[in-house]
Amino acid sequence: MSMDILEIARVQVLDEGRGLTAEQALTCLELPDERLGELLGLAHEVRMKWCGPEVEVEGIISLKTGGCPEDCHFCSQSGKFESPVRSVWLDIPSLVEAAVQTAKTGASEFCIVAAVRGPDQRLMDQVREGVKAIKDAVDINVACSLGMLTQEQVDELAEMGVHRYNHNLETARSHFGAVVTTHTWEERLSTCQMVRAAGMELCCGGIIGMGETREQRAEFAGQLGELAPDEVPLNFLNPRPGTPFADYPLVEGAEALKTIATFRLALPRTILRYAGGRELTLGDLGTRDGMLGGINAIIVGNYLTTLGRTPEQDLELLADLKMPIKALSPTL
Template sequence: MTSAPERATDVLTTAREQVLERGEGLSEAQVLEALRVPDERLPDLLALAHEVRMRWCGPEVEVEGIISLKTGGCPEDCHFCSQSGRFPTPVRSAWLDIPGLVKAARQTKETGATEFCIVAAVRGPDKRLLSQVREGIKAIREDGNDIQIACSLGMLTQEQVDELVEMGVHRYNHNLETARSHFPEVVTTHTWEERWETLLMIREAGMEVCCGGIIGMGETVEQRAEFAAQLAELGPDECTMNFLIPQPGTPYEHYEVVEGKDALRTVAAFRLAMPRALLRFSGGRELTFGDFGTKQGMLGGINAIIVGNYLTNLGRPAEVDLEMLTELKMPVKALSDSL
């Protein structure tokens, strides 16, 4: 029977040849082995994930800002979300006006970000919301801002997908959130398959696909490996790496924060499953990693970050993250290179 260090050596050796040299992501079983790498081999796992990132993605980091156009009052029961109208959270329903949206886009562009994501807490967009998105994009362009526009507006119909393409939306975010086998424990008001169908329509329409999820919602390590494999099957252009923030009033308010080492293993394993994707540090990194762990993650496979605040949680000031990237000698992806 092989020991844990021996198994770690096996998966790292395999990943070096399979992922680093050939660009082929790890399988579900192989991801599981990576997620079980013992603490003493974690630096080796992170170093390999960084090599993979540099080989298949390069040194640049894509910086993005996000803004909530419609906050709170969502009819869905996503157990992690403070914007659900079904839970007694402090978040109340609110809409952002168009001048506010334009200002946020301008401030995001000034940080050096190339991507600005308009988010709404909804099951899916109605005519009012799509009209505001259209008006907002038009106003951002009239402001002379050429930043790329992404949206995250929930599940879509084909007609809505086509409308967003016509508006010039560059990328659409719709997270699967967790492994298919665990999803019914997290959300009961819609299915994993409904989300998957939206993602397929987005890709077919020519928009870039942004899809990831949240780690730390009671899933097993086996389900984390399952999730990585399902994301790899989808092949998103961008994968968001969120870590649970236990939100007051939600069913997960008393869940423990993911341990830093487990979070780093997950980052590295997801990189080895998806060698060519943008892997973006998103919500929860400040709470899960702190400054030191964030730098380890940037050197363990991450090549994109959200700067500034999140939807209902404060993030780090953009200048702090940009200083970190300078310290790590990681250039920010230029807008001209993104278009």
């Protein structure tokens, strides 16, 4: 009789700190719903042992919204779809004010996002000005998400003092072509590898519920395990009007929680962050279950084109769960 996957994970992941393989992750995802509590409990033990009790809080804001030339089928910011999002640029004072307000929540990270294939010189200049203005105004780490980068741009962002760069692989390599056709998974991976090599922290995750199979979710967990990013944001599809995925169903709550716990077991030392879609997919009770099932970071406030819970709701949840907010640590 073969060993139970959770018995295997208890030794391999909890005791030894080695993440699940894609094949093992699939076995976890296929566990019956009545074993969800066991799975979440083990994932929480793994999180506490290898990451500790602290929760990293982050705020995000869009410097350039809408009008993106790419065709990511989930995204209402694509200029190729008839969505209600219109192209807008944010001014630097508004950017700084958002960073200040984010810091007041106790957040240690503030991410500047732009809806672009990759940054042009105008955007790089604005980011440079914005990063400096934020650092002059408030003590918070600045992250960026500006699409695909050249080596020169990676070096420039590192020189600016950008702490972390977000570039999601979005989904498993085998499923990517059903989600995006204007660039490749390999192009995204290249940016991620350059970011790591330049010494910036790498934030790289994706979206669950874009028509992928359980096998492909497990494949994605394994691929992220190989890349070993510092942070993995887990989004759940919030179908946006006008996009090709507008009519996709929401991920069921139990399936979402299995995914969270499985990704924790595949990535025992990684910051696993609640991101977009959790409010619809999990609600308040499910959000709490996820925090007790491997999640150790959250985005507070609204997302780029969708509304989130208020920061006060999330901070109250963390206080109720007695999970301390990770303090800002100095960066070199």
